[in-house]
Amino acid sequence: MTRRDFARGLASAATAAGALHAGTSRLQAERAHAAQDAGVGSLTDVSGIRVGHVTHRQRPTGCTVILFDEPATAGADYDGSAPGESMGVMLQPVSPLERIHGLLLTGGGPMGLAAAAGAVRYLETNGVGYDWGVPNVRIPIIVGAVIDDLALGDGRIRPDAETARQACEAASSGPVGEGSVGVGAGATVGKMFRSRGLGGMKGGVGSVAIRSGEVVIAALSVVNAAGDVLDWRTGRIVAGARSADGRSFANSAALLMRDLDTTTRADRRLDDQPFRATTLTVVATNVTLDKTSLTKLAMMTNTGAARAINPYHTQGDGDQVIAVSTNRVKADVSLSALGSVAAEAAAHAILRGVQRATSVAGWPAVRDLP
16 A cells, blocks of 8 residues: 555544534534444454453453464654553663563553453463573563542452453453453543532443554554543533533633633642542554554654643553554555544543443443433
8 A cells, every 4th residue: 555545544533523523503503423433343354353251240440462373573652751550661762672461451440450461361371472592481562551549439359360351351352342351340430520520420331443554553442531532623622520500511621711810719639649540542453563653653643642632641640552563554654644533533442431331329421311
């Protein structure tokens, strides 16, 4: 595929979004968005990727694993205040490790990272991992990332090694489940102002794939944000902080603007401590890229998350983006083009994550709003 062919494919994919800026009516815009949402695909549209969810029955929490048929090249962008992660430092361009064997996305706060042992054990048992020069020993590299969902139900119930093992067993190349499943089971959004009596809403997992010829770029996002989630194409708040009576959105960005006025006696308390919120995004492509290029791809993808979440990267957010390549297609495509599309995919995946979530006590979902 040439860059020109790829650009033509992107132009057709952007038609629906572009219609908004051409003065179309709201009805026309909604129809365009519906067309854009049809057949959006998921992370497993990138050949060689399998995804598995396990959701706890005792409380809203769980984990999601992403496994690769062959080791995948990976890079990352950690811009959050306190990202909960394991082995992520190995994704720095200065690290000699180029490829990983899987990803674990889990609930349970920092303690949930212990679940990674189950995924490591599963892969080692199945002969997956680096040859360490030790008889009968393989070393799988599993990068872990965690969200804090401890406030929902009994926080002592957390994903463990057995949960991750079951998720590995469940991993498949079929369409990825979305909404309140796996790591998204306990995800919530719009929770900066709980101490002021304002409610938040349910988050979840969303996934999207964008294809142009043989090139595929896909995203999976776990939406557990302090801020509000927007339909970035219209600027409309879709999920987030709710007014005290629960009838409308409080608009987190507007509330923070008011907090700048020190002449008032406004309540400025925030539930804004590190670890309380984190949006995790995995972006994948089949285009061959090295680790440095994937690090840049992750950075560009993060701009898409910023379109869909406002405010983003707050003091309470530990946001992370991990970019992977299955290296199955050698295409003459610019990294800027890939990053631009990856950002769009991430924004769309975040929107889908809240749209497909289901309510839990005290945290209504988009589908249940009047």
